Amino acid sequence: MLPSIMEVALQHELKSAELDDRSKRKKRSVKDVRFKCPFCKATDHPKFKDKYYLSLNTEDNVFQCWFCGESGGVLKFIALLENKSIEEVKQELFHKGNNRVQRKLHPAEKLTPSQLQSMGFLTKNWKKPSPRDLDWIWSEWLLCVEQEKRMGYMFFLEANTSEQILVVIHEYACKLSVNPEDLLIEFSQAKFANKKKPKWAELAEEWLEEVTL
Template sequence: MLPNILDVAQKYDLQFQSKSFGKKESLAKCPFCKEDAGKRKKFYLSLNTEEQLYKCWYCKKAGGVLDFEVQLSGKSYQEIKQNYFGTCRQSLHPAYRLTPYQLERIGWKEYKRNDFRQFQKHKSKILRDWKQYTHEKLALHYAIFLCIAHLENQQKRQKELLVWLIDKCWHATIPNMFNRIQDEYLKGQEQGPKKWAVEGTILGRLSWGTCLETIDFDMDTLFVNIVFLQYLRKTEHKKGHVPITEGVPIGG
């Protein structure tokens, strides 16, 4: 049986609108976007006590009660699920372990909900899609991290951008994403780079070169450049023109 979403919200000290508390739609301050903080009469987070769902009407963050506790606690989906339902004796295919948010990122969330038999049939493809998504997101955000790391004499700006990047990593729904990027950057070269780090290095250098040519170092522009370059390389890879991990060593 699923936990009560109000119990979970109270566990993490959410602030409720008193007149709606306990009703089918209970309202609370959103702990994710915090846009209603300091606004006495505004409560953007809606908690559906019948369906055990949550949704913020401002930032649009939404999901089920287990995902709600995942987001509030910072723990993994499997850990939260195990706390309530125990450990499953049968070994599960990795595709079944993906959270609703992860499945949404690769276009399989509604498929699982509406036709689970087909979801089971395509579990291997789902896992491949997730691995490809993970590779692309890690490469893209590693490229951004490299560009931030190489800003000279701009410590305040670097800190601001790292906070921005950490937030983007969090929304990508890949476990420990920022830590993986940071560890990859700091590790010794004798260990050899990950494939996504090689791809990210290429993207970062190409994008930085474009910024040098145009003298435009706005972070939004840099991000758009990296996304566009990744799309071009992916297209060329599909045509067989460019190996997706072709590049130069980190720090070279």
């Protein structure tokens, strides 16, 4: 049985301070409850910081943000909140506490909804891909990672201040769904590497060298 999307919201730090009490007082409150969306930047804007765009439909167990457009069911909701893939969430929910050996996930099945969407894959009505499709999705993701790291590394090298570096790191860490500190270490190691650099770093440095000639 799937967990209640309302319970999931309250368990993942979407606490009462973020809950729109007005939505609870309305007649439709049992069905539709509003929160501040944790997936978009609406709360960073002075004009929208007091708005409650995340709608939880407690009857259908689905969510939708009316600002950023993020939507889906409770499994995707958990995956986004915990930065996990939907398949990982399924295994944790449905195999927890039993002695069954969990199926080994394909690397592509470990991609989060955000990572899949960055490649243009829609996860709203996501059907389980075939093994061949999973291989293709994973190869596409590896290409995407190479491209994003190459671009991010170029901006990292061109940054003149620590503030600019942090902006670049956070932007590309978000695109790749990785920890900003880990990406900063990876870029720094590539910059000062004495031995062979990663291919994305070599290409970025070659391109910058051609531009500055």
